[in-house]
């Protein structure tokens with residue numbers, strides 16, 4: 001079975017308050033369609049966060065419909081499986097699923113409930129997509145808590161049916177412990193779970209949620225864009241997001257083409273690099289001196305407009321630089337006038353050479369690598385609590401326990417997924 005694995009499309013995303021990214025998504029879909037034509041996958045899987053918000057506007061929904069219809073028309077016979085992520089509304093995603101089914105597109109929004117014993121016979125079928133004579137896709141959407149029993153029950157059902165030993169692919173939208181979460185703003189707040197919570201019996205776990213492409217348990221240094229790897233299954237992999245969802249996602253983004261011969265066999269992954277329409281630039285580039293005054297700022301922005309058609313720019317400015325009044329407005333006006341907003345401004349300035357005292361006081365003294373290695377928010381909190389005199393660790397722990405308990409109670413009352421905050425990527 002051959003699958004094309006992508007995730008975290010975040011359709012409808014508006015970045016830096018005002019920039020609509022549809023043309024960037026268009027560039028992504030053009031490449032995805034080309035790959036579908038070229039590689040003829042049996043299935044295209046989209047592992048959650050199809051939309052950036054639970055209630056996308058009519059224009060965004062229409063755009064999604066158009067893109068799916070184009071893919072279906074381009075690749076006759078290819079199945080498409082789309083699952084809900086934490087940004088999606090499970091009910092809204094499933095609302096049109098009956099019609100999509102007729103076109104060979106399966107949509108799964110709602111996760112199985114925790115208490116599997118109370119479910120009617122055959123409930124597992126809703127999560128199983130059989131690809132005739134090729135294999136199986138188990139479509140698991142985002143879940144607000146661990147549901148190993150439910151997942152395993154579906155996988156067991158597949159094993160029962162899979163007498164020919166065909167490949168089994170499972171989808172998931174979850175942060176698995178040990179992953180590299182760089183680029184995710186709220187690192188301390190990402191809730192992780194162990195890989196064993198996803199059960200056993202699949203050959204390839206097609207993950208979404210974390211935007212950096214990576215195969216769990218394998219060196220992230222291999223992820224340089226295009227390339228190929230061969231693994232002994234089972235393998236769990238994040239395809240990565242379709243676009244750079246934030247300027248911190250500096251790594252190359254990819255779509256994964258996965259070939260699996262048989263259940264229990266080897267898994268071949270080909271990484272297809274997505275050429276993004278708008279790159280993210282730091283000006284001046286890291287290594288060069290930061291902007292020292294207003295004149296330099298204007299020169300830097302003007303020069304970029306002369307040499308680049310489009311992109312996102314983020315400025316590196318010296319802490320004490322005299323910038324004069326309204327420099328931010330000057331930037332917005334200039335970009336609009338000179339590039340019609342093809343060049344876009346990221347207002348999160350990187351301030352450099354801050355005086356030692358302020359810099360040390362305001363920032364937690366942590367290396368990025370150290371934060372990436374943390375699997376629970378407590379590691380982060382314990383390291384930084386001394387910077388916040390008003391909090392004590394014990395009080396915080398008690399408060400968190402109370403919140404966790406409240407969340408657990410809400411989780412038991414599912415399906416009520418529309419109430420989820422779902423803010424971290």
Ligand SMILES: [Mn+2]
Pocket residue numbers: 048049085086087173208209210424425
């Ligand atoms: Mn997500």
